[in-house]
Amino acid sequence: KAYHAAQFWGTRGFFPTYMAALRQPLQEEDLGCWLEIFLAETGRTAGSRVLEWGDLTYAGFGRMIRSLAEETGIADSTKMTSPxxxxxxxxxxxxxxxxxxxxxxFQLYFHLMEERNVNVHHNSGS
Incomplete structure (x- = not known):
């Protein structure tokens, strides 16, 4: 399921080797690195309040993703559902x-890029 996402983020430095270990539990060190890359790719600063995440369970990570969606300006952060x-x-x-x-x-990144493109076209009169 995450094959394309892993390829995309792999080209941006998520994984130090070819071993993405996608079925292994996420570790705090990896999440910290990945969030820095995500924030840089989306033009955000490392001062993001999202870097103060909670636990790495479905519940905690889901809250972090919703918070990140709101922080990055996605108008309808409900688009990001955990399923x-x-x-x-x-x-x-x-x-x-x-x-x-x-x-x-990956999904959050593309929702954000989609919204940016809509706003650029809207503001330019296209």
Missing amino acids: DWKYGPGNPDTPVLRGEACMAL
Whole structure:
């Protein structure tokens, strides 16, 4: 499910090797690095309040993604629903996997780019 997301983020430095380990639990160190890359790719600063994440469970990561969606200016942050990025149903205490995190950030990135393009066309009169 996260194959394209892993390829996309892999070209931007998410993984130090070819071993993306998408089915392994996400670690705080990786998330910190990935958020810095995401923020840089979206023109945000490292001073983001999102870098103060909570736990790396479905519930905690879901809150972080919603907060990041709001912070990056996505008008309708409800577009980002967890079933879009989760591998399976899981419960709120299930640890987030690396592939799921890649997928969530990938989807958020493209929602943001889509909104930016709409705003550019709208503001330019196109």
